[in-house]
Amino acid sequence: MWKCELGTVADLADNTPTKGKWKTRVLKAVHSYWSDQIDSLTPLYSTLFFLRQDKYVPGKILPLLSLEYTARESERLKTKVRLLTGTYMLQTKRKNLNQYDINPTCQMCGEENETAEHFVLKCSALHSVRQSIMVDIERQWGGDNRDFL
Numbered sequence: 513m514w515k516c517e518l519g520t521v522a523d524l525a526d527n528t529p530t531k532g533k534w535k536t537r538v539l540k541a542v543h544s545y546w547s548d549q550i551d552s553l554t555p556l557y558s559t560l561f562f563l564r565q566d567k568y569v570p571g572k573i574l575p576l577l578s579l580e581y582t583a584r585e586s587e588r589l590k591t592k593v594r595l596l597t598g599t600y601m602l603q604t605k606r607k608n609l610n611q612y613d614i615n616p617t618c619q620m621c622g623e624e625n626e627t628a629e630h631f632v633l634k635c636s637a638l639h640s641v642r643q644s645i646m647v648d649i650e651r652q653w654g655g656d657n658r659d660f661l
Contacts, residue, residue, distance in 0.1 A: 516541035543570030558598070595628060602626045 513519065518541050529537065547570050594600035603626035607614040618626035620637035631638070 516545045539571065546570055595632065598628070600628070600631075602628060602631055 513521070513524075516538070518524075518538065591600065603614065603618060604616040607616045616625045618624060618630060618635055618637075620626075621635050623636060624630055624634070626635075633642070
C-alpha cells in the first residue's frame with residue numbers, strides 16, 4: 513500500500529470505501545506507479561528505448577501484441593516477444609555467450625552482423641516478408657516508417 517500511496521491500513525479501516533471505489537483507486541495507483549517506474553527506468557535499459565510512451569497505456573496490451581490471433585499468429589508471438597525483450601538468440605548474442613568462435617554474420621543474407629536492428633529492419637533475405645507487413649506496422653504506429661529501411 514505504501515508503494516502505491518494508498519494510505520495506511522488504519523486510514524482504510526476508519527474510512528472504508530465501497531468495493532467499486534477501492535478497485536478503481538487501486539487500479540489507478542498501480543498504473544501510476546508502474547508508469548512512473550517505466551519512465552524512470554527507460555534511460556537505463558536499452559530494451560525500453562523502443563517503448564513509445566504515446567502508445568503505452570497502463571493496463572492495456574501494447575498494439576504490437578493486440579492483433580487478432582490466428583493459429584499462425586500465435587506461433588509468431590513467441591518470436592515477437594523475444595525480439596521486443598531482447599532475449600531472441602541472434603548470432604551476435606550467440607557469439608557473446610558461447611565459448612567457441614561463432615561468426616556473428618547473419619546466416620540468411622551474409623551481409624552484416626545479425627543484430628536485432630539488422631534482423632527486423634535491414635536483412636535483405638527478409639525484405640519480402642518485411643514489405644508484406646509494413647502497411648500494418650505503419651497503420652498501428654502511425655506516420656511514415658520507411659526511413660528505417
